[in-house]
Amino acid sequence: MDVKSPYLHPEYETLSREEISKLQTERLRETFEHCKNVPFYAQKFKEMNLSVEDINSPEDVRKLPFTTKQDLRDTYPFGLAAVPLEKCVRLHSSSGTTGNPTVILHTQRDLDEWANQVARNLWMVGLRPSDVFQNSSGYGMFTGGLGFQYGAERLGMLTVPAAAGNSLRQIKFMKDFGTTAVHAVPSYLTRLYEVMQEQGVDPRKDTKLRVFAIGAEPHSEEQRKRIEDMFGVKAYNSFGMSEMCGPGVGFECQEQNGLHFWEDYYIVEIVDPDTLEPVPDGEIGELVLTSLRREAMPLIRYRTRDLTRVLGRTCPCGRNHVRLDRMKGRSDDMMVLRGVNIFPIQIEKILMQFSELASNYLITLTTDNDNDNMTVEVELAEMMDDYARLQSLTKAVTRALKDEILLTPIVKLVSKGSLPVSEGKAVRVVDKRKVYQ
Ligand code: AMP
Ligand code: ZN
Numbered sequence: 001m002d003v004k005s006p007y008l009h010p011e012y013e014t015l016s017r018e019e020i021s022k023l024q025t026e027r028l029r030e031t032f033e034h035c036k037n038v039p040f041y042a043q044k045f046k047e048m049n050l051s052v053e054d055i056n057s058p059e060d061v062r063k064l065p066f067t068t069k070q071d072l073r074d075t076y077p078f079g080l081a082a083v084p085l086e087k088c089v090r091l092h093s094s095s096g097t098t099g100n101p102t103v104i105l106h107t108q109r110d111l112d113e114w115a116n117q118v119a120r121n122l123w124m125v126g127l128r129p130s131d132v133f134q135n136s137s138g139y140g141m142f143t144g145g146l147g148f149q150y151g152a153e154r155l156g157m158l159t160v161p162a163a164a165g166n167s168l169r170q171i172k173f174m175k176d177f178g179t180t181a182v183h184a185v186p187s188y189l190t191r192l193y194e195v196m197q198e199q200g201v202d203p204r205k206d207t208k209l210r211v212f213a214i215g216a217e218p219h220s221e222e223q224r225k226r227i228e229d230m231f232g233v234k235a236y237n238s239f240g241m242s243e244m245c246g247p248g249v250g251f252e253c254q255e256q257n258g259l260h261f262w263e264d265y266y267i268v269e270i271v272d273p274d275t276l277e278p279v280p281d282g283e284i285g286e287l288v289l290t291s292l293r294r295e296a297m298p299l300i301r302y303r304t305r306d307l308t309r310v311l312g313r314t315c316p317c318g319r320n321h322v323r324l325d326r327m328k329g330r331s332d333d334m335m336v337l338r339g340v341n342i343f344p345i346q347i348e349k350i351l352m353q354f355s356e357l358a359s360n361y362l363i364t365l366t367t368d369n370d371n372d373n374m375t376v377e378v379e380l381a382e383m384m385d386d387y388a389r390l391q392s393l394t395k396a397v398t399r400a401l402k403d404e405i406l407l408t409p410i411v412k413l414v415s416k417g418s419l420p421v422s423e424g425k426a427v428r429v430v431d432k433r434k435v436y437q
Helices: 010-014 017-035 039-047 058-063 069-074 108-124 143-155 167-177 186-198 221-231 344-351 387-405
Strands: 088-094 102-107 132-135 158-160 181-184 211-215 234-240 247-252 259-261 266-271 285-291 302-308 310-312 335-337 340-342 357-368 371-380 410-414 429-431
Touching: 010 108, 017 039, 017 058, 017 285, 058 266, 069 102, 088 108, 102 108, 108 143, 108 247, 132 143, 132 167, 143 158, 143 181, 143 234, 143 247, 158 167, 167 186, 181 186, 186 211, 186 221, 186 357, 211 221, 211 247, 221 234, 221 344, 234 259, 335 357, 335 371, 340 344, 344 357, 344 371, 344 387, 371 387, 387 410
Parallel strands: 132 158, 132 181, 181 211, 211 234, 357 429, 371 410
Antiparallel strands: 088 102, 234 247, 247 259, 266 285, 285 302, 335 340, 357 371
C-alpha cells in the first residue's frame, strides 16, 4: 500500500487490531466525557449510573445508551449540540418525510477531519493530485456534494463541481476537462451511459474516465458490475450518512471485498434489531455507529437502520479496519407483502442478470380486490417488437423473481426512458396499498 499520502495520520490506516482497540478505548472515553455537555446524554448517563471508569475497551460501548433518529427529531434543531453554537460553522439537514427534519452540526475541526476522511478513501482507490475529479451529485444539504468536494480538494485533485443532472453538460465536462474520476449515485450513472449512447459517445475511447465512487443508495453487486462494464471504469462502493458527517464513513479498497469502515473515527456494532444484542460476525444485523471524533454533535450508538454484516477484520490491502458487506437495505425499506419480507435489492439483483433489461426499474405495491400485489416495471435495454420474444422474456423474469422472493409479481417490460429518473437517490418503491387498521 502507498502510505505516503499527505493526509493527517495516514499511519492510522494500517494500525494492528490491538492498536485500533487501544485507540478506540481512548477516543470512546473522550467522547463519553464530551457528551456530558449534551443534556440528553448527561441525563441518560446519570440515570444509568455510568462514569468514564466503566469504559476500558471498545466493547464497553455496549454499556452506553442507544441514540435513534427519533431522538434527533425530538431535540430538533440544536438540542444535541455538544459545543456552543458560535463554535459551529455549518449544518446539514435531512428533510424528514414525517415530522421534523434532522439537523447535524459541524465545527471547523469536524469539517477538516471529514475532508481528510474522504481524501483518505479517494487515495485508497488510487486517485492522486494529477486526477480530475467530477462530482456529479447534488450539492446543498445532501452531504455527497460538499463532502466529496472538500475531500477531493484536500487530496489535491482538480475538482469539477458539476452537481447532479444535465447529462449533456456532464459529458461535455468529462471530455473537455479530461475527467478521470466521478462521484455519483449509481442509478444516475446508468442513465448517463444511455445518454452517451444516444450521443454516440464511447466512454472508453472518448473520455479518460478510470474511477467511480458510487454510493448514497443501496445497489447490488450486479449493478456495480454493469456500471463497470458499461464505462470500462472501476466503481468503488462509498457509504456515508449525514449523522456521521456524510460520505467517508466506509469505502471499498482496490480489493473490492467489502467496505472498510474507519475504526479510528467510529465504533462499529452489528446488532439484532429486535433484541439489540450483538450478532456474530457474518450474520446480518443493524449497523450501529458511535462517532469517536465528532466535536459539534457526537452520537453514541446511533441506530442507522441499515442492514449489513461483518465480512472480516483484515484485508490483503494491509488495512485492518473492519470490512462490512454492501448494505442489504434499510429496515425501513423492507416490504412485507403477504407475510413475506422483501428488499428492493433482491429484485434488482435478479433484474440485472438479464442482459435484455436496462437498469431502471420501479416496484409498485397495490391492493386489488383485497389482495396485495407487486408490480415490477423495468426498462428494456433495446426496443423489442417481437411479441413472442417479449412474452417469453416477461415469463422468464417473472419466474426468476418468484424463485428469489417466493411470490409472483406482475412484470411489465417498458421501453427505455419511460420510467422516472430522480436526480438524487433513486425512488425504487411506491406503496399504494390500503392500510387496514
Ligand atoms: P443521508 O444521510 O441522507 O445521506 O442518507 C444516508 C443513508 O443512505 C444511509 O443510512 C444508507 O441507508 C444510505 N446509503 C448511503 N451510502 C450507501 C451505500 N453505499 N450503499 C447503500 N446504502 C447507502
Ligand atoms: Zn482492503
